[in-house]
Amino acid sequence: MAPSLCTDDVTGTGKSGSVKFNAKQHLAYSPPSNILKMKDLGKSPTVLSPVASTEPFPLLSHDAILQHRSEIFSGDVLDNCMHHTRPGSVQIRGMAPRYASFIHEFWHSPEVLKIISENAGVDLIPAMDYEISHTNVQLGPGGLDAVRKTPLEPPAATEEAISEFEKHKPRTRAITDQTRPIIEWHRDSHPFVCVVMLSDAQHMAGGETELKKADGSTLKVKSPQMGCAVILQGRYITHTAAPAANMPERVTIVTSFRPRDPTLLDETTNSNVRNKSHLTELYFQWTTYRLDVLAQRAQIAATELRDMYEKNVNASDPEGKNGLCRVETVEVKAIEAWVEDQMKYMKETLHEMRPLGQ
Incomplete structure (x- = not known):
């Protein structure tokens, strides 16, 4: 059984906040095998970029995964930054830099910003600190109480889960069912997002992202494996995510980006985040x-x-x-x-x- 999270133990290096980002230790980057363009969805390129979405690609090392999980599921973060806005999931956001110094440093690092920008086709920076590592946690049978017992090491699939995965693997899955939504069909508040999987997804059934094409049909982007990322121009593409049907957890983080160049189009909004934020802090950062x-x-x-x-x-x-x-x-x-x-x-x-x- 994976060990329970200890808020004072950060991957064996001491108290929270003591781990510093090191690109050699914390990045496991390999370029995506394919980049989906807006034209592939029947859409015109935006003024920012022709890129719609990348295929999942490795980004975080295992050490970086554990450090993200350690800070996200710390007592301070869960006490102050967790929002329960829909039956099937919770959102944890606004933890950096106060409660998550490593996460803040990771997503502001030149090395990470270079990777994100090169794959997005435009020079990007985090939209705001509040939008760094927004975390979506799919609730299981234990509900909200179980979130506080999230283990540091991502739990592996059970034999039953693996059997379920193998049984349904050949099947083409329709993932637009919103009876158990992780998130509804939507467009993001910010131009680009980077979504990273923090759970063991090797045998995960579901978890895909589905994109709406211009003609109303949809296109599926496979779920990233643990530590892997997908970059999406989510402000201009309607999309949703499927729940994981067979795993004990599904934890993803989303960091939002805007153009570094202040003269480029900036259509950022707060439409999707105002009801899951401390508005005093959000509005200060926004303004x-x-x-x-x-x-x-x-x-x-x-x-x-x-x-x-x-x-x-x-x-x-x-x-x-x-x-x-x-x-x-x-x-x-x-x-x-x-x-x-x-x-x-x-x-x-x-x-x-x-x-x-x-």
């Missing part, structure tokens, strides 16, 4: 990230105007002196359009903090 993007956009616009001004001075003033440039530098219509875009961006920022239920 400051949006203001930071606005400030970066303003700085870029100001720099472009200064560069244009210098060009105009050099081309029109025999002495090359600033202070009386008679060539038009500011295109008022262009500035008007820029201002309207930023006003829309900030109005959307406010809209995403509307009262729950609206």
Whole structure:
């Protein structure tokens, strides 16, 4: 039997928070065998990327899996960060960096961001700290109480589970049944997500992700194995996940990403997360990230105007002196359009903090 989780034991290295991310120790990356494009779903590429989804690929080493599980299922995290929003599962979110320093460091590391960005086709950063390692836990017969007894080492399949898996393996599974949903059909709040399996899925029946194509038909992406990841442009693809039918647990983590470039389209929302978050913290992180993007956009616009001004001075003033440039530098219509875009961006920022239920 796998050992019960001890919140003061972090993969044998001491108290929680003592483990530091080390790429050589904590990454087991191999590139995905295939990358599904938006055109494969009958959709046009978005302005961010032509990538729809990767095939599952190895990402976390076993040490990294254990460290994620140790921090996620610690007493502090379960006491403060667990939300029970549907009958079949719970969500654990908002634990980093306060209760999960390793998880925070892992998903902010240059090595991990390079892997995510190269496979997504656009340079990405975590959307907000609150959206790092959002955890979906499928509830079993033990219900909520059993979550607190989640073992550090992922439990292996029983002989009965393996038999069930082998019996149904040749069968084509329809996974749109929502009678026991892990999550309903939805689009994500953020442009890209990286989903990682933290459970032993070698003999898991179910657990696949299903994507809706433009014609209404669906396409299945196989469930990742333990430590493996799938990158999905989930803001623009309607999708769902199947429950695991035969395993003692199904634990997945989802880290959400947005473009690093502040000038790229940012249609991030809080639509799927406001009812499973501490809004005081979420809204602080949300507002400051949006203001930071606005400030970066303003700085870029100001720099472009200064560069244009210098060009105009050099081309029109025999002495090359600033202070009386008679060539038009500011295109008022262009500035008007820029201002309207930023006003829309900030109005959307406010809209995403509307009262729950609206």
